[in-house]
Amino acid sequence: MSAPNPEHYLRLAPHVCLRLLEEPFLYDRRADELYELNQEGLEALKKCRGHLTMEQVGLEPEFASVCLEEGLLELSPTPWPMPLALGPGPSPSLRYLELQITWRCNLACAHCYLGAAQKVDLGVKRVAAILREFEAMGGLRVMLSGGEPLMHPQWTEINALLAALPLRRVLLSNGLLLERALEGLNCDEVQISLDGLEAGHERLRGKGSFARAVAAAKAVKDSGRELSIATMVHAANLDQMAGLEELVRELGAGEWGIDAPCLSGRLGEHPELAVTPEQAVEAMSRAYGGAFHGGGDGMACGLHLATVAADGKVAQCGFYLDQPLGMAEEGLWTCWARRKAISLKDINGCRDCEAADDCGGGCRFRAPGPLEPDPVMCAAFGMEPKEEA
Numbered sequence: 550m551s552a553p554n555p556e557h558y559l560r561l562a563p564h565v566c567l568r569l570l571e572e573p574f575l576y577d578r579r580a581d582e583l584y585e586l587n588q589e590g591l592e593a594l595k596k597c598r599g600h601l602t603m604e605q606v607g608l609e610p611e612f613a614s615v616c617l618e619e620g621l622l623e624l625s626p627t628p629w630p631m632p633l634a635l636g637p638g639p640s641p642s643l644r645y646l647e648l649q650i651t652w653r654c655n656l657a658c659a660h661c662y663l664g665a666a667q668k669v670d671l672g673v674k675r676v677a678a679i680l681r682e683f684e685a686m687g688g689l690r691v692m693l694s695g696g697e698p699l700m701h702p703q704w705t706e707i708n709a710l711l712a713a714l715p716l717r718r719v720l721l722s723n724g725l726l727l728e729r730a731l732e733g734l735n736c737d738e739v740q741i742s743l744d745g746l747e748a749g750h751e752r753l754r755g756k757g758s759f760a761r762a763v764a765a766a767k768a769v770k771d772s773g774r775e776l777s778i779a780t781m782v783h784a785a786n787l788d789q790m791a792g793l794e795e796l797v798r799e800l801g802a803g804e805w806g807i808d809a810p811c812l813s814g815r816l817g818e819h820p821e822l823a824v825t826p827e828q829a830v831e832a833m834s835r836a837y838g839g840a841f842h843g844g845g846d847g848m849a850c851g852l853h854l855a856t857v858a859a860d861g862k863v864a865q866c867g868f869y870l871d872q873p874l875g876m877a878e879e880g881l882w883t884c885w886a887r888r889k890a891i892s893l894k895d896i897n898g899c900r901d902c903e904a905a906d907d908c909g910g911g912c913r914f915r916a917p918g919p920l921e922p923d924p925v926m927c928a929a930f931g932m933e934p935k936e937e938a
């Protein structure tokens with residue numbers, strides 16, 4: 550690459566933004582990468598708005614070259630000013646938002662934590678207001694889910710809202726309606742659910758659903774978008790995990806999330822699908838890629854995650870809709886401010902656990918009580934869940 554011309558105008562690439570989270574960050578939504586910045590780096594990048602030349606911005610040359618090579622910054626021979634809205638967000642930061650835009654669904658999966666599908670939808674204006682507020686709060690990634698999000702009666706309008714949204718946009722789908730929706734889909738990533746090979750997947754999701762989900766996953770890749778796969782471990786797919794891993798890798802998924810079931814929603818009617826913590830851990834060890842359920846800084850899971858449900862309830866995640874933080878019309882920030890993060894020090898057994906930093910206390914919903922260890926993660930780290938007085 551030839552040396553950049555110091556008289557050319559420098560600005561952040563369209564897929565890159567600055568965020569004031571717990572620390573200042575540069576976020577590349579295309580790669581879903583967060584780069585921590587020092588104050589000096591932040592001040593210099595704040596000047597990269599297309600109105601100053603590289604010389605005037607005064608970026609450290611090596612740093613500027615790396616950013617240009619990585620496509621994080623762009624140069625133009627003429628000024629190309631861009632706006633920069635950068636305000637401090639809440640603490641803890643809200644980085645990930647699951648938007649259950651509808652509770653309609655075209656399947657009736659045996660493990661669905663929402664239970665029966667319902668004709669309940671978030672209105673388009675409400676979705677627009679939530680997305681605006683989430684962006685202003687410093688959000689990074691919005692996950693459109695359901696139900697089946699493509700069943701939303703105004704999906705076309707919602708998809709149009711996503712076009713100019715400078716966040717990573719992820720669609721969580723069962724894949725059945727996807728092939729038609731892919732053209733013009735304003736999402737960076739599509740996550741398809743695959744709950745086993747044919748027998749295991751269809752045990753939960755019904756006859757004929759497997760081939761269609763696999764075809765949808767292939768179509769996502771062919772469309773040039775990123776593909777991720779989500780799998781629920783259950784008693785009828787345990788024997789298929791090796792074959793499923795081969796398929797997921799062959800499909801080219803950038804991320805494979807494998808989760809252990811929580812006996813909620815419709816799964817409560819199918820206890821025969823439950824697995825032991827040890828079985829779950831063995832299956833989950835095949836997962837790869839990032840996650841957004843995590844905690845950090847000594848706090849338990851979901852530290853930077855919220856869910857807005859189709860009926861407007863805002864909750865800390867989809868499992869806590871019966872204990873909402875509030876309603877979307879009150880404002881996302883208002884609801885988020887009510888969230889009480891759980892310290893690992895308050896969780897019996899976790900407070901003295903030597904794996905606590907790596908484990909983070911597991912899933913608070915899957916744990917037998919909010920202040921009890923998560924047996925699946927205890928099995929993963931070889932810890933005995935401790936009983937405390």
Ligand code: SF4
Pocket residue numbers: 898899902903904905908909910911922923924926927928930932934935
């Ligand atoms: S391994 Fe078990 S006890 Fe240790 S932090 Fe994780 S959930 Fe808590």
Ligand code: SF4
Pocket residue numbers: 842850851854865866867868911912913914915
């Ligand atoms: S309770 Fe479980 S599902 Fe909810 S954020 Fe925590 S890990 Fe995720």
